Amino acid sequence: MELTGKVAVVTGSGRGLGLAYAQELARRGASVVVNDVDADVAQAAVESITAAGGAAVAEVVPVGGSEAAQALVDRAVSDFGRLDVLVNNAGILRDTTVWKMTDEQFDAVITTHLRGTFTCTRAAAIRMREQGDGGRIIAIGSPTGQVGNFGQTNYAAAKAGIVGMVRTWAMELARAGITVNAVVPVAATAMTETVPFLKPYVEALQNGDPLPPYARKQLGFGSAQDVAGLVAFLASDEAAGITGQAIGIGGDRLALWTHPTETVVEFADGTGWSAEAIADIWPTTFAASKQTVGQQFEPES
Secondary structure, three states: OOOOOOEEEEOOOOOHHHHHHHHHHHHOOOEEEEEEOOHHHHHHHHHHHHOOOOEEEEEEOOEOEHHHHHHHHHHHHHHHOOOOEEEEOOOOOOOEOOOOOOHHHHHHHHHHHHHHHHHHHHHHHHHHHHHOOOEEEEEEOOHHHHHOOOOEHHHHHHHHHHHHHHHHHHHHOHHHOEEEEEEEEOEOOOOOOOOHHHHHHHHHHHOOOOOOHHHHHHOOOEOOHHHHHHHHHHHOHHHOOOOOOEEEEEOOEEEEEOOOOOOOOOOOOOOOOOHHHHHHHHHHHHHHHOOOOOOOOOOOO
8 A cells, every 4th residue: 555655634643543644644655744733742743753764744733724724735735745645634622512512612623623624625625636636635524423422512513514525525526536535433542532431441552451352343442543544545546436435443343334314215195294194104104213323332242
């Protein structure tokens, strides 16, 4: 899965999953623009890549606005001559229930995740189309965006929106040879270490202990490095025919998410559906097919 000669921007890559993505892309030969809001963290990430023989520079900007997005693209072009891969990873959390969530908490998460993915993709798409050689755009989703999660209104909205944009961009950029896909990761990071049922597994990884098969397979939970291979694959020439997909990965689990689809359909006889008619048909036709909310797991044996 050779990436020599490719140039990648990875947003939010000073720590956690973003750092794992940047290191894996560089390990396979890509030159990488690392991004973080903390200059020291970004520089440490760059040094971890260059110490291993890779090529990387840091661009310290908060992802969200158009100026930051353009700065990232410009840095790739000025230092490495082009841009081939964009990984939209930057994100923050401001978790709380809907009745407690402030405008500021909502807007902060939407700005970084959703708007940042849009502005960075727009800037990258313009550059890739000008180059005329295609490209790879990878956006990071979440199971929360697919099925919801308690206390994460803002994050769920952003991650669901990202997958919606990915499906749209896959159509819009196809003629330019630019693929656009979403990765839906589950891994031990700062964003998951506060989840109560994952805490024992996070601690195990921090202690260097192996995870049980239940965690790695049923929960699809593992380290950040377990996720990085999918990003490298989607960035490669081997993935040229894959676009518009939402692909889940974590631990030993690799999965393809469907887009929302109708599960039960009934038709009225030219009169439309009154409230009473819906009430009559719901228990016998629709009730058994109601969808769950939140992630559903088989209990550990």
